[in-house]
Amino acid sequence: DGESDDDADSNSPSSLLRVEVVPLSRAFDIISDTTRTDGRREIIDDAKNKHIDEDQREMHSRRRVRIIHPYPYTFATFAKARWVGRAVVDIYHGEFGSYPRSYYEAAIKAGRILVSGKRVDCEYKIKGGDELTHTVHRHEPAVGLADISDDGNLSGDQPQTVPPIQIVHEDDDLLVVDKPATLPIHPCGGYNFNSLYEILSHWKQDLYGSGKLFTVHRLDRLTSGLVLTAKSSAVARSLGKCIMERDGCEKIYLARVKGKFPLNLHKMHGIGEGSGNHHPWEFQYIPPDCENDVGGEESNPNKRLKHSILPPCQHGEVSESNVNTWGGGLQIPIIDSKSNKKNQNNNSKGAISESKTQSYAGLGYWITDGRGTIIENAPLQDLIDQCENVPMEEMLAGAIGSSPSTGSDHISAKQSVRWLNFSCPCRISSHKNGVCETGSFSDLKDENDRKGIKPAQTSFTLLSYDASSDTSLVLAKPVTGRTHQIRLHLQKLGHPIANDHCYGGDLWFGDEEGKKVSKKSREWLDRLDRGETATDNDNNSSTADADCKIRVAPENSTNADTPATEAEIYHAAANRPREEGESILDFIEKTCVWCARCRGVDGLVTSNISFESKLENEKAVFQRTLMEYLVRSQGIWLHALQYSLKTKDESGEDKTLCYRTKLPSWAKI
Numbered sequence: 001d002g003e004s005d006d007d008a009d010s011n012s013p014s015s016l017l018r019v020e021v022v023p024l025s026r027a028f029d030i031i032s033d034t035t036r037t038d039g040r041r042e043i044i045d046d047a048k049n050k051h052i053d054e055d056q057r058e059m060h061s062r063r064r065v066r067i068i069h070p071y072p073y074t075f076a077t078f079a080k081a082r083w084v085g086r087a088v089v090d091i092y093h094g095e096f097g098s099y100p101r102s103y104y105e106a107a108i109k110a111g112r113i114l115v116s117g118k119r120v121d122c123e124y125k126i127k128g129g130d131e132l133t134h135t136v137h138r139h140e141p142a143v144g145l146a147d148i149s150d151d152g153n154l155s156g157d158q159p160q161t162v163p164p165i166q167i168v169h170e171d172d173d174l175l176v177v178d179k180p181a182t183l184p185i186h187p188c189g190g191y192n193f194n195s196l197y198e199i200l201s202h203w204k205q206d207l208y209g210s211g212k213l214f215t216v217h218r219l220d221r222l223t224s225g226l227v228l229t230a231k232s233s234a235v236a237r238s239l240g241k242c243i244m245e246r247d248g249c250e251k252i253y254l255a256r257v258k259g260k261f262p263l264n265l266h267k268m269h270g271i272g273e274g275s276g277n278h279h280p281w282e283f284q285y286i287p288p289d290c291e292n293d294v295g296g297e298e299s300n301p302n303k304r305l306k307h308s309i310l311p312p313c314q315h316g317e318v319s320e321s322n323v324n325t326w327g328g329g330l331q332i333p334i335i336d337s338k339s340n341k342k343n344q345n346n347n348s349k350g351a352i353s354e355s356k357t358q359s360y361a362g363l364g365y366w367i368t369d370g371r372g373t374i375i376e377n378a379p380l381q382d383l384i385d386q387c388e389n390v391p392m393e394e395m396l397a398g399a400i401g402s403s404p405s406t407g408s409d410h411i412s413a414k415q416s417v418r419w420l421n422f423s424c425p426c427r428i429s430s431h432k433n434g435v436c437e438t439g440s441f442s443d444l445k446d447e448n449d450r451k452g453i454k455p456a457q458t459s460f461t462l463l464s465y466d467a468s469s470d471t472s473l474v475l476a477k478p479v480t481g482r483t484h485q486i487r488l489h490l491q492k493l494g495h496p497i498a499n500d501h502c503y504g505g506d507l508w509f510g511d512e513e514g515k516k517v518s519k520k521s522r523e524w525l526d527r528l529d530r531g532e533t534a535t536d537n538d539n540n541s542s543t544a545d546a547d548c549k550i551r552v553a554p555e556n557s558t559n560a561d562t563p564a565t566e567a568e569i570y571h572a573a574a575n576r577p578r579e580e581g582e583s584i585l586d587f588i589e590k591t592c593v594w595c596a597r598c599r600g601v602d603g604l605v606t607s608n609i610s611f612e613s614k615l616e617n618e619k620a621v622f623q624r625t626l627m628e629y630l631v632r633s634q635g636i637w638l639h640a641l642q643y644s645l646k647t648k649d650e651s652g653e654d655k656t657l658c659y660r661t662k663l664p665s666w667a668k669i
Contacts, residue, residue, distance in 0.1 A: 016071075017068055017202070018068070018618075019066065019067070020067045020069070021064055021066050021145060022064065022067065023060065023061045023062070023064055023065075023148075024061070024629075025063075026065075026626060027060070027626050027629075027630055030524065030627060031520045031521060031524055061148075062147050063148075064144065064146070064148065064164075065142045065144060065145070065626060065629055066142060066143050066145050066194060067622060067625050069621060070138060070139045070592065070594070070595065071137070071138055072135060072136070072137060072138070072588060073135070073138035075133065075134045075135075076131060076132070076133045076134075078129070078130070078132075079126045079128060079129065079130040079131070081128075083095075083126045084126055084127060084128050085125055086125065087122065087123045087125060088108060088113070088120060088122065088132070089101065089123070091132070092104040092107075092134070097563055099564050099569065099593070100564065100565065100566045100569060102574070103569045103573070104122075106569070106573060106574060107134065108121070111584060112134060112136070112588060113132070113134045114132075115130050115133075116130050116131050117131070117133070135588060136588065137588050137589050137594065137595065138192065139190075139559050139560075139592075139594045139595075139621070140560075141191065141558075141559075141560040141625070141628065141632070142625050142626060142629040143180070143184075143191070143629075144180045144181060144182045144634060144635065145164045145165070145180055145183075145199075146163060146164060146166045146178070146180055148162055163203070165180070165196070165199060165200060166178040166661075172231065173231055173235045174228060174235065175200075175213060175228075175230075175231065176226060176228050177200075177226075177227050177229070178224070178225060178227075178661045179196055179219055179223075179225060179227045179640075180224055181221075181222055181224040181636065182632075182634060182635050183195065184196065184221040185197065185215070185218055185221075186218075190560045191221075196227065197213060197229075200213065212231065213230070214229065214230040214231070214232065214233050214235070214236035215230075216228040216230050216239045216240055216243070217240070217243055219640055220484070222500075222635050223640065224638075224639045224640070224664060225253070225661055225664075226642070228643060228645075228659070239645055242645050243645070246315070246479075247646060248644070248645060248646025248656065249643075249644070249646070250477065250642075250644040251642075251643055252400055252476070252640075252641050252642040253477075253639060253640055254463075254473065254474075254475060254476075254638070254639045254663070254667055255473075255475075255497050255638045255639075256473055256474075256497065256498050256637035257472050257495040257497055257498060258496055258497075258498050258504075259494065259495050260465050260470070261462050261465070262380050262383060262420050262460070262493060262494075263380060263381075263384070264493065265281075265365070265380065265494050265495075266279060266380065267494065268494045278328060279365075280328070280329075281329055281330065282365060282366070283326050283329040283362075283364045283365065284327045284377075285326060285376050285377075286324065286325055286327050288325075309373075309374040311374065312325075312326040312366055312423075313421075313455075315455060315457055316361055316362060316424075316425065316454075316455030316457035316479065316480050317334075317360065318331050318360040318361070318362045329363060329364025329365075330362070330363035330364060331360040331362065331363075332360060332362070332425050332440055332453065333358055333360055334359050334360065334361045334425065334455065335447070335450055335451050335453070361423070361424075361453065361455040361456075362423035362424075363424050364422075364423060365420055365423070366421050367380075367418055367420055367421070368419050369415050369416060369418060370413050370414055370415045370419070371415050373415075375418065380420070382418045383418050383420060383461060386416070386418055387462055387463065387464055392463050392473060392667075395463045396463055397411050397413075398413065398414040398416075398417050399413060399414075399461050399475055400475065401413040403660050404642075404658040404659065417461055419460065419461045419477075420459065421457065421458075421459045422460065422489050422493060423455070424438050424488075424492055425438065425454060425455055426438045426454055426456045426482040426484070426485055426488055427449075427454065428483055429452075434483075436483050437488065438488040438491075438492050454482055456489070458477065458478050458480075458485060458486055459477040460475065460476050460477075460489075460493075461474065462474055463475060464669065469510050469669065471498050471669060473667055474490075475641075476489075476490075484503070487500055487503045487636070488503060497636050497638055498510065499633070499636055499637055500636040500637070500638070505636070514634075517630055518630050518631050521627045521628075521630040521631050522556070522631050524627055525558075525627055525628065525631065528598075529554075529557055529597070529601055552568055552571065553565070553567075553568060553597060553601055558628045558631065559597060559598070559624065559628065560628065560632075564593045564594075564597075568593050568597065569593060572592070572593040572595075572597075573591035573593060576591050595617055598617075598620040598621045598623070598624040599616075599617065599620045600620070637664075637666050639661070639664045641663075642659065643657075643658070644657065645657045645658075
């Protein structure tokens, strides 16, 4: 619906939801062999679409999708200060974007939108303390669940017997899971019950129900991997503090990127490896003046104790004490909101105002070994050479140690492994659309915009390179935790995550079959949106009926991302009055524009329309929801592989918690 549900109270408890968990291969049946009935005729796909590669079908049969059938839901929010004195219809039309103005006018008149529990007219002026409620027939996008393993005991059409989420570790304090890509952690945007915490609650209400799991950290919807949840608020606060203060906390991600990492960094600037030319972002160590030394080891630069060299940036910020120690790189002025707030607090207490010290974020890179020791003048080629003729699994163990589950056979990380450390500030450029950016921000002049610039730093190492796909498997250790930081930094280095279409990748990179399936799904949706009569008359644009149908549904529409049009509202709702004795919930379902979009435009614009049975409507909703899943990103090649956190045991002694998932399928290149 596009409305915030922070204050919302759903009138459809999760126990009453109708949930279907199906193998993704079900979509092939819809694309190639299913029959769609619209009350007048049956339409069967062309024979050329009936054949689907059996290997693809088998692979997709192990991938599962969770579909929630629509349910009544009430969005509720209290009036914001900026709304007071404005007409209620203007608030809904201006603040929320899923429907045109005509819908909100009709919803207010029909009683779907109430103010403090009462019906009002469209021009009612909002007062402070008013509660606005909007009851809708809520549709959620489908999400992926844990795949069925090759050695799983699943048989037939029983995907519900396999746990929806893979559990990595569980004890009295923690539940650690491997989150599938496409699944948000909390309700957000169009996702509500199709979110990690809600799925866990629905799966085992007695163990993971409402109020029994607490957030420790977050993970992007399109990213897969480790998520730690606490079983008490005290444990959540303790671990959350560890993460916020970066005290003994280390997160390690796995990514598959374009190109031979990290050579594109030089190629982007026309610098040949081994040319002797320095990249403008390369931080270069400046040895101290040794003229006054009287010989011995201390006067020999080759004997210098490298561990005594402090890095050019700490947590992405240039340290004042290192200004004369490092050359190269860029220094980006930033507005330190914490320092400014501290100064303001001091001034409010009558303290003497001190001049503000300018803070700088670093933009540049340097190379260290596995313990963080600076390696002076190390070429980027070192990261590639260390992987030559080394199996990926062996390289992984050398970089971060063997899996914590190996117990006494655990292998520690090797000091010799080279890491590329990259510092580059980030900012959220659009909170509404979730778009972020990174760089020098030299063109950003407005102070309010510059307030959002935050220091950011990530360390990377190469595990393997695959020449056939021209992709690299890399590890990433974020030192800071900015939104989309790893994705942004990899893009800036010239090696975007290969299938991250938001930040330089290609949606279907290396997956021609997936691209074909997505194309066929889009064609199926387009035919549904345009209508068969319109398709049959594409060469006769003068046909009024066909032209009407083409314009009703938006181009490339999906229920989750495409707002309803005036034409859809008119045909789905405006000409369907509420019958005497009809409940508001039945009326909302009958006039749901998203259900109408699922049923298709042929039934929408006919003059002899009759509301399909609930069974037919549910089938139409199921099919469209599954097909829409196939045209969206099914996750990017970024995986939270390992988390290490320092905590206390029962006796107060320090102990380290460490968890790791299995490697995702795309890592086996």
